[in-house]
Each structure stands twice: as structure tokens, then as C-alpha cells.
Amino acid sequence: MDKDILGNKKIAIIGNGHIGQAIAMGFITGGLKQLQVLISNKSNNIELTKKADYIFIAVKPFIVKSVLKEIKPFIRKKIVLSVAAGVTMEIIEKILGKKQKIIRLMPNIPVSENKGVIGFFANKYISSSEKNEVESLISILGKIIFCKKEKDTDSLTILAGCGPAISAYFIDLLSNFAVQQGFSQGESMNMALKIFEGTIDHLKRHNLIASELIKSVATKGGITETIVGSLYSDRVDVLFMKAMEKGNLKISDLKNKLK
Ligand SMILES: NC(=O)c1ccc[n+]([C@@H]2O[C@H](COP(=O)([O-])OP(=O)(O)OC[C@H]3O[C@@H](n4cnc5c(N)ncnc54)[C@H](OP(=O)(O)O)[C@@H]3O)[C@@H](O)[C@H]2O)c1
Structure with a gap:
């Protein structure tokens, strides 16, 4: 496993629940350094967003909007990766702005053993080099399924998530x-x-x-x-x-x- 995939970059995981912890564990057992994977405790969302390059949103769907509003001023050109079921690109873009780099992921709990199945759908502001970079990172967690259309993330929610x-x-x-x-x-x-x-x-x-x-x-x-x-x-x-x-x-x- 290439442990230098991230270089000096860091990951913030907002939402220290079932899937947030599974993602963190998968990254660490997959070779990332503990210091590169920051996981929030609800009170430090902004602090972690400032420090990280990739911001994972792993809170319950109805909490996503408030978390995005909270961290929006500190996101700038960072990549936001939402794992929340049913929270569409449109909803996220409406809060973060049209040009925000966003990826919707649909992982499942075996990401913690690096054996997940992960749906992947990026918006058009993710460049092909960024897509490749994120692909290397996410493939640590398991098998990526690239969704051709956003609707496929719903199918992946049922297939992979459930x-x-x-x-x-x-x-x-x-x-x-x-x-x-x-x-x-x-x-x-x-x-x-x-x-x-x-x-x-x-x-x-x-x-x-x-x-x-x-x-x-x-x-x-x-x-x-x-x-x-x-x-x-x-x-x-x-x-x-x-x-x-x-x-x-x-x-x-x-x-x-x-x-
Ligand atoms: N579980 C899965 O297998 C799975 C698979 C694919 C996708 N997902 C998606 O992942 C998301 C999380 O699901 P989950 O099962 O991991 O739920 P969960 O276990 O309830 O975890 C959510 C976590 O977010 C925390 N949280 C609540 N408000 C927050 C805030 N304002 N800032 C930061 N953290 C906050 C919660 O803390 P408190 O408990 O203290 O409120 C909890 O630790 C959902 O949107 C779901 O659709 C889950």
C-alpha cells in the first residue's frame, strides 16, 4: 500500500459515528498516518476543516445542512466528500456555492477492513487529476463503483450501504x-x-x-x-x-x- 498517497495533506471526518469511525479505521489500517486522519467531536468541526484538505461529511442526513453552513467559510478550494444518504449534489451546492468541489460517496461498514464497496459520484468542478487523487485515496477503503449518474448513488445506498x-x-x-x-x-x-x-x-x-x-x-x-x-x-x-x-x-x- 502506498503510504504517501496523501503527502502532507490531511483528512477531516465530520461525524464520529458508525461510518465515520469505519472510514477512519480503514484509512489507518490501510497505511495512512494517524495524524493525517482527523475525526471530529462535534465541537471542533471548524478547527478540523481549517487543518484538512479533504472534508468527509459523515453525519445523519438531516444534520448535513447545518454542518455545511458551519464549515462553509473555511472550505475554499478543499474537496468535500459527503457520505450522507439522500443528500443530493443540488442540496450541497446550494449551501456551499456552485463552484465547490464535491464528491458524493456511498460506502459501507466493511471499509473498516478495507473491503468496502463505495459508490462514487463527483460534480464537474473536480478536475481529472483531483479525481485520480481521490480515487487512490478511496481505493484504500475498498472497491470503488463509479456512478455514471447521480441517481446511481441511491442504488448504491441500498446495495453497498445496506x-x-x-x-x-x-x-x-x-x-x-x-x-x-x-x-x-x-x-x-x-x-x-x-x-x-x-x-x-x-x-x-x-x-x-x-x-x-x-x-x-x-x-x-x-x-x-x-x-x-x-x-x-x-x-x-x-x-x-x-x-x-x-x-x-x-x-x-x-x-x-x-x-
Ligand atoms: N452506517 C452506515 O453503514 C452508513 C453507510 C453509508 C452511508 N451512511 C451515511 O453516513 C451518515 C452517518 O451515518 P452513521 O450510521 O454513521 O450515523 P451515526 O452513527 O449516528 O453517526 C453520526 C455521528 O455524527 C455526530 N454528529 C451529530 N451532529 C454533529 C455535528 N453537528 N457535528 C459533528 N458531528 C455530529 C453524532 O454524534 P452524536 O451521536 O453525539 O449526536 C454521531 O457520532 C448518514 O448520513 C448515513 O446516511 C451510513
């Missing part, structure tokens, strides 16, 4: 079944984790898509086919898509309330 909880839900289902079969809570969780880990490794190593793996395990007339067949015939896939669609509606609702 993805770890959705994945954990399925791990939990498998683990709960193991508990029901008489295994201890700890054994069940470890087993479920290993099954997911092994499945992911297998998919990657053999370059398979998920449906190909299902086909290879669910042989005709076998036990796996019975279980997977039951999931399909009970339309668990439809229920899943319905739940995801509710996420889309929630984002639209959030955006309307933020206007």
Missing part, C-alpha cells in the same frame, strides 16, 4: 437453523460464517456466477434441490425484491423531506 445488514440477515437465518438443530450459538455462528466464506471463495476461484453454483450443488432429486426448490416455489425471491423496493421508496421519501 448490503452488509442484508448479508448478515442471511447468515443469521443459517445460524438460527443450526441452533434449532441443537448446535450452540457460537458453533452455529462460526459454521454459518464458514459456509458463506467458503461459498464466496469457491465462486471466486472457479469464476462462477451464483446460479451456476446452485446448479452444481442442487443435483436432480437431491436434498439441496428440495430446499432451493422450496425457496423458489414459495417465491422468496419475490419477497426479497419487495423488501428492496421498500428501500427505494424510503430513499425517495428521505429526499423529499430533505428538500
Whole structure:
């Protein structure tokens, strides 16, 4: 890992919550120096903004406007990177001014292990050299998905942002079944984790898509086919898509309330 990506520059993270801490941890475990990553304690937003070159906004969506107004006089040519769901470029530009360099990021909690998936959408005031610089920095945290249009950041909110909880839900289902079969809570969780880990490794190593793996395990007339067949015939896939669609509606609702 190139530890000199930042040179003399610094990062300020405004919002010391779940994602703010995960981003800070990801940068530090990824090789940045502790002194280059400043994380706010609510009372020092301005002080940190003055010191840093990259300003991450990691507060709840309804707090973003007040934080931006607070730090606006000290931002000048710095790059603002907002991770807040549903807070559009238009809202941010309206407060900071049209020419402000802004990037919307949509990270997820595994950024702390440098294994995040991070949606990336920059406004037109970010030059290509700045984009490259930020790309090197953000790639410390995981895989960047460049959004062609801003609307894609909403999809990334559901896929990346919510993805770890959705994945954990399925791990939990498998683990709960193991508990029901008489295994201890700890054994069940470890087993479920290993099954997911092994499945992911297998998919990657053999370059398979998920449906190909299902086909290879669910042989005709076998036990796996019975279980997977039951999931399909009970339309668990439809229920899943319905739940995801509710996420889309929630984002639209959030955006309307933020206007
Ligand atoms: N959590 C995720 O996995 C995730 C993923 C992608 C994007 N996001 C986005 O990240 C943002 C933060 O989410 P979160 O889950 O990290 O929320 P969180 O855990 O509640 O963290 C927000 C933090 O901001 C602090 N804060 C409140 N007012 C502040 C102010 N005026 N100045 C500085 N800090 C202030 C809060 O402190 P107090 O608690 O003391 O008020 C808290 O530490 C949201 O906009 C969300 O959409 C989250």
C-alpha cells in the first residue's frame, strides 16, 4: 500500500459515528498516518476543516445542512466528500456555492477492513487529476463503483450501504437453523460464517456466477434441490425484491423531506 498517497495533506471526518469511525479505521489500517486522519467531536468541526484538505461529511442526513453552513467559510478550494444518504449534489451546492468541489460517496461498514464497496459520484468542478487523487485515496477503503449518474448513488445506498445488514440477515437465518438443530450459538455462528466464506471463495476461484453454483450443488432429486426448490416455489425471491423496493421508496421519501 502506498503510504504517501496523501503527502502532507490531511483528512477531516465530520461525524464520529458508525461510518465515520469505519472510514477512519480503514484509512489507518490501510497505511495512512494517524495524524493525517482527523475525526471530529462535534465541537471542533471548524478547527478540523481549517487543518484538512479533504472534508468527509459523515453525519445523519438531516444534520448535513447545518454542518455545511458551519464549515462553509473555511472550505475554499478543499474537496468535500459527503457520505450522507439522500443528500443530493443540488442540496450541497446550494449551501456551499456552485463552484465547490464535491464528491458524493456511498460506502459501507466493511471499509473498516478495507473491503468496502463505495459508490462514487463527483460534480464537474473536480478536475481529472483531483479525481485520480481521490480515487487512490478511496481505493484504500475498498472497491470503488463509479456512478455514471447521480441517481446511481441511491442504488448504491441500498446495495453497498445496506448490503452488509442484508448479508448478515442471511447468515443469521443459517445460524438460527443450526441452533434449532441443537448446535450452540457460537458453533452455529462460526459454521454459518464458514459456509458463506467458503461459498464466496469457491465462486471466486472457479469464476462462477451464483446460479451456476446452485446448479452444481442442487443435483436432480437431491436434498439441496428440495430446499432451493422450496425457496423458489414459495417465491422468496419475490419477497426479497419487495423488501428492496421498500428501500427505494424510503430513499425517495428521505429526499423529499430533505428538500
Ligand atoms: N452506517 C452506515 O453503514 C452508513 C453507510 C453509508 C452511508 N451512511 C451515511 O453516513 C451518515 C452517518 O451515518 P452513521 O450510521 O454513521 O450515523 P451515526 O452513527 O449516528 O453517526 C453520526 C455521528 O455524527 C455526530 N454528529 C451529530 N451532529 C454533529 C455535528 N453537528 N457535528 C459533528 N458531528 C455530529 C453524532 O454524534 P452524536 O451521536 O453525539 O449526536 C454521531 O457520532 C448518514 O448520513 C448515513 O446516511 C451510513
